[in-house]
Amino acid sequence: MLLQINFKSGTPVYLQVVDQVKAAAAAGALQAGESLPSIRPLAEELRVNRNTIAKAYTELESQGVIETLPGKGCFLKPNHSPLKKEVRRKLLTEEIDQAVVKAHHLQVPAGEFLELVRERLEVMDEKRRASERSPRPA
Amino acid sequence: MKTDMNQAAIEIKALNYAYGRAEAVHDFNLTVPAGRCYGLLGRNGAGKTTVMKCLLNLLRPRGGTVRVLGLDPAKDEVEVKRRLAYVPDAVAFYPWMTVRETLDYLASFRAHWNREVERDLVGRFRLDAAQTTGALSKGQRTQVALIAAICPEPELLLLDEPTSGLDPIVRREFIETVIGAYQEGEPGRRTILVSTHLIAEFEGLIDEFTLMDRGRNVLTLGADQARERYQRIRARFPQAAPAVEFKGALDVRRNGRELELIANGGGPLILEQLRALAPESLTSEALTLEEVFVATLK
Numbered sequence: 001m002l003l004q005i006n007f008k009s010g011t012p013v014y015l016q017v018v019d020q021v022k023a024a025a026a027a028g029a030l031q032a033g034e035s036l037p038s039i040r041p042l043a044e045e046l047r048v049n050r051n052t053i054a055k056a057y058t059e060l061e062s063q064g065v066i067e068t069l070p071g072k073g074c075f076l077k078p079n080h081s082p083l084k085k086e087v088r089r090k091l092l093t094e095e096i097d098q099a100v101v102k103a104h105h106l107q108v109p110a111g112e113f114l115e116l117v118r119e120r121l122e123v124m125d126e127k128r129r130a131s132e133r134s135p136r137p138a
Numbered sequence: 139m140k141t142d143m144n145q146a147a148i149e150i151k152a153l154n155y156a157y158g159r160a161e162a163v164h165d166f167n168l169t170v171p172a173g174r175c176y177g178l179l180g181r182n183g184a185g186k187t188t189v190m191k192c193l194l195n196l197l198r199p200r201g202g203t204v205r206v207l208g209l210d211p212a213k214d215e216v217e218v219k220r221r222l223a224y225v226p227d228a229v230a231f232y233p234w235m236t237v238r239e240t241l242d243y244l245a246s247f248r249a250h251w252n253r254e255v256e257r258d259l260v261g262r263f264r265l266d267a268a269q270t271t272g273a274l275s276k277g278q279r280t281q282v283a284l285i286a287a288i289c290p291e292p293e294l295l296l297l298d299e300p301t302s303g304l305d306p307i308v309r310r311e312f313i314e315t316v317i318g319a320y321q322e323g324e325p326g327r328r329t330i331l332v333s334t335h336l337i338a339e340f341e342g343l344i345d346e347f348t349l350m351d352r353g354r355n356v357l358t359l360g361a362d363q364a365r366e367r368y369q370r371i372r373a374r375f376p377q378a379a380p381a382v383e384f385k386g387a388l389d390v391r392r393n394g395r396e397l398e399l400i401a402n403g404g405g406p407l408i409l410e411q412l413r414a415l416a417p418e419s420l421t422s423e424a425l426t427l428e429e430v431f432v433a434t435l436k
Contacts, residue, residue, distance in 0.1 A: 007341055010369065010424035012362035040322055044314045048342030049175050050321040105413075105420045 001030045001037075005046050013048055017056035022065060025076055028128035032078035036066060145208050147172045147294050147329035148193065153202035155188050155353075162188045164353040166202070170346075172293075173326040177340060177347035177361075178333040179431055185353040186333035187227075190298045193331075194224060207293060220249065223287035227299035229279045233272025237282055240271050241289075248290040255319055259285045263311065277308035284312060288320050295320055297332040301339065309339055317343060337428040344427065351435055361427060368425035368433065369405040373397045373417040380415055384408050388433055400425065400433050 001024040005016055024030040036042075039057065043050040057074055060066045066074045103113045148170035155163040163185045170176040180186050191197040192204050195211040195218070204211055211218045231240050237260070245251040260267060263281040271279060280300065287295060295316070301309040321328050334340055347364070349357040359367070373379070379397040384390065386404035391397070395418075401408045405422060412420055425433060 005342060007365060007426045008423045010366055010422075012366070013342065014362075040318050043321070044318045046342060047310070047313055047317065047339075049345050050317055051173070051175070051345065052342070107418070 003042070003046060005048060014052045014056040014059065017046075017053060018059050018063075021056070021060055025065065027124050028131040030076050031131070032076050034076050035072075036074040036076065038073050145172065146170060146205070147174070147207060148176075148331060149203075149205040150189070150192075151203045153189070153192060153204060154200045155185075155192060155197060156200060162353050163192075166350070166353065166355055168348055168355065168358075170329060170331055172329050175321075175330040175332070175343050175345050177337070177344035177427075178331060178350060179335065179337055179347050179427070180333070180350035181335060181435065184350045186350060187298055188353075189350075190224075190296055190331075190333060193296060194219070194222075221292055222294035222296060223290055223292040224296045225280070225283050225287050225298065225300050227302055229276075229283040231271040231279065231282065234270055236268055236270050237265050237274070238267040240282060241267075241286060244286040245289065250291060251289045252291055253289075255291075256285060256289045259288065259315065259319060262315070277304045280304060280308070280312065284315060288315070291323055293327055293329060295328070295330045297330065297334075299334055299336075300332065301334070301336055309336075313339060313343060337431055338426065341427050347427065349431060349434055357430075357434055364427060364430050365424040367403050367405075368430050369401045369422045370425055370429070371399055371401055371405065371408060371412065371422045372420070373412045373415075374419045375415065375417050382411070382415070384411060389436070402433075 001021070003017060003020045005013055007013075009016065011019070021030065021036065030036070036057070037045075039050060039053045043053045046053075057066065057068070061068060061074075064077060067077050068074050100113070103110075108116070146169050148168060150166060150168040153163050153166040153168075154161075166185070166189065168178070168189070178186050178189065188197060192199050193206050193211060195215045198212065206218045207221055209218050232243075235243060241256060241260075259281075263278070263285070265274075265278060265281060271282065274282065284300070297316070301312055304312070316330065320330070330343075332340060332344070337344075341361070344361050346360050347358070348355055373396070375395050375397070377395065379392045379395055381392070384399060384401075384404075385407065386402050387408060388400040388402055390399040397412075399408070401422075409420065409422060
């Protein structure tokens with residue numbers, strides 16, 4: 001899992017970390033039980049404030065995505081969405097709305113947009129299958 | 139004496155300072171909460187170093203109050219200096235002393251000195267402990283100064299233009315060290331105040347900043363809030379870009395069918411307004427802190 005911070009996105013830095021860890025989990029780049037980098041090396045690597053990474057990890061923990069084992073570090077939780085279905089749908093709806101607005105700006109018609117979504121789902125699926133076939137060495 | 143977690147690490151109120159008749163700092167206010175990495179940003183000559191020197195009691199303010207870790211640096215100079223460390227932009231050591239002797243000499247003034255961190259950083263910077271400091275490059279001298287600032291594990295780290303004149307690799311290592319070695323211990327009790335005009339490289343480190351110009355506080359904002367508030371909006375129209383006024387827009391540029399502007403807080407409204415004009419394309423992106431700096435001071 002390689003994270004990248006984009007200061008031009010307008011999204012708070014800690015939320016970018018949260019979103020990317022979740023995306024990595026969804027794409028299979030990070031698998032249940034796998035450990036996340038600890039706060040210090042990740043902060044150094046991204047050259048962001050240590051507090052920002054700590055805040056992101058706290059957020060991921062409160063969302064039930066990761067768990068902290070004292071003395072061992074942070075790990076991706078299996079089946080990591082304890083949120084109720086409506087809540088999950090609502091969170092996703094907000095993201096979809098953003099994409100829909102963007103599609104409108106870029107003048108991508110609805111049909112083409114839906115086709116693109118299907119295509120991305122397939123790409124993600126393929127990535128997940130590939131990483132399941134060849135688990136990374138620990 | 140322990141710092142109260144709610145107490146600001148630095149509290150400056152209505153600070154005034156002048157060099158002779160030349161006013162350097164005017165009615166300047168600054169609050170740096172404990173545990174924060176705070177950026178004091180401004181052009182050369184904006185008054186940043188004067189503020190730093192007032193914190194260290196190297197200059198006596200003409201007016202206003204200065205509190206560092208709850209103490210008055212003019213009255214409790216020793217206690218204040220015991221609890222903070224300072225890295226100036228031009229570092230000077232006794233040139234005949236070796237790196238080893240210099241670090242031992244500086245450690246002798248400190249009640250606490252983390253030898254393990256020292257060993258780790260000397261190795262990381264690939265410094266030769268037997269070399270005299272007079273033979274070091276500017277980058278290496280800054281590295282020695284940073285080691286000397288971090289090893290006492292102070293509650294407050296003051297960095298005054300620390301990376302100006304250094305090469306990119308040394309700058310990177312410097313910032314990584316501040317994040318890694320300094321911020322690691324006791325979160326909430328490690329406060330950083332960094333003054334710089336090299337904003338891009340500190341972008342990720344700074345979580346709140348004050349923009350200073352001609353001795354005055356121009357803007358104080360959280361870094362994330364700033365990037366949310368300042369947006370660069372670009373629109374392209376099928377015909378000539380309409381000559382419409384946009385509320386709260388800075389720096390509006392028109393070029394044929396294209397329009398570019400910087401929104402200060404009114405981004406969503408301006409986007410709405412533009413959308414109604416049926417542009418061919420419409421995009422927006424956040425300004426980096428450096429761009430916020432330029433847009434505000436231009």
